[in-house]
Amino acid sequence: xxxxxxxxxxxxxxxxxxxxxxxxxxxxxxxxxxxxxxxxxxxxxxxxxxxxxxxxxxxxxxxxxxxxxxxxxxxxxxxxxxxxxxxxxxxxxxxxxxxxxxxxxxxxxxxx
Amino acid sequence: xxxxxxxxxxxxxxxxxxxxxxxxxxxxxxxxxxxxxxxxxxxxxxxxxxxxxxxxxxxxxxxxxxxxxxxxxxxxxxxxxxxxxxxxxxxxxxxxxxxxxxxxxxxxxxxx
Numbered sequence: 727x728x729x730x731x732x733x734x735x736x737x738x739x740x741x742x743x744x745x746x747x748x749x750x751x752x753x754x755x756x757x758x759x760x761x762x763x764x765x766x767x768x769x770x771x772x773x774x775x776x777x778x779x780x781x782x783x784x785x786x787x788x789x790x791x792x793x794x795x796x797x798x799x800x801x802x803x804x805x806x807x808x809x810x811x812x813x814x815x816x817x818x819x820x821x822x823x824x825x826x827x828x829x830x831x832x833x834x835x836x837x838x
Numbered sequence: 839x840x841x842x843x844x845x846x847x848x849x850x851x852x853x854x855x856x857x858x859x860x861x862x863x864x865x866x867x868x869x870x871x872x873x874x875x876x877x878x879x880x881x882x883x884x885x886x887x888x889x890x891x892x893x894x895x896x897x898x899x900x901x902x903x904x905x906x907x908x909x910x911x912x913x914x915x916x917x918x919x920x921x922x923x924x925x926x927x928x929x930x931x932x933x934x935x936x937x938x939x940x941x942x943x944x945x946x947x948x949x950x
Contacts, residue, residue: 767943768931769881769929769941814881816880824933824935826871826883828880830879831879
């Protein structure tokens with residue numbers, strides 16, 4: 727089945743630093759999404775990308791849908807302690823009933 | 839308004855027993871998804887419901903897994919003769935067709 731390769735697996739950074747994570751796929755997706763999951767909770771959507779090349783921001787978060795439609799990245803600027811959590815990329819295929827294919831996640835720790 | 843709710847939040851069962859996991863979607867959401875999240879992994883698609891029918895069951899790992907949805911609302915995921923490898927967090931999501939999926943907090947299943 728389809729797989730997403732997400733990296734890095736984990737990051738430990740200082741408060742105020744910028745963070746970057748990315749996902750690559752062997753399949754072409756028509757939508758890329760980025761989620762954040764806090765302990766004991768389900769994932770919450772951060773950013774959705776619908777067109778190749780699209781660059782979208784949500785506050786301190788910026789994400790891009792790669793031109794090849796096989797990759798995406800997420801940047802977090804000026805990290806704060808509440809950014810701690812697990813970040814997942816997910817892709818949707820055309821005609822796939824909108825089911826999500828997830829990466830394995832990037833675990834972010836922020837040191838004050 | 840109320841989000842997606844799941845019950846129980848935690849379930850510990852002995853190997854070989856059957857378990858039922860429940861999902862209450864957001865009112866009016868006709869699409870419902872079940873995902874499984876193993877420790878340290880991303881979410882893995884199990885099954886998709888549109889109304890009461892399941893046009894995509896491709897993610898169910900074996901015939902011990904089944905799911906149903908009644909009244910276009912509540913869904914139940916049943917695992918028969920549980921095995922230790924079934925231990926995971928089972929997440930439910932609902933959406934208006936073609937729109938953002940909202941996740942519940944999940945049911946943590948432990949098979950001893």
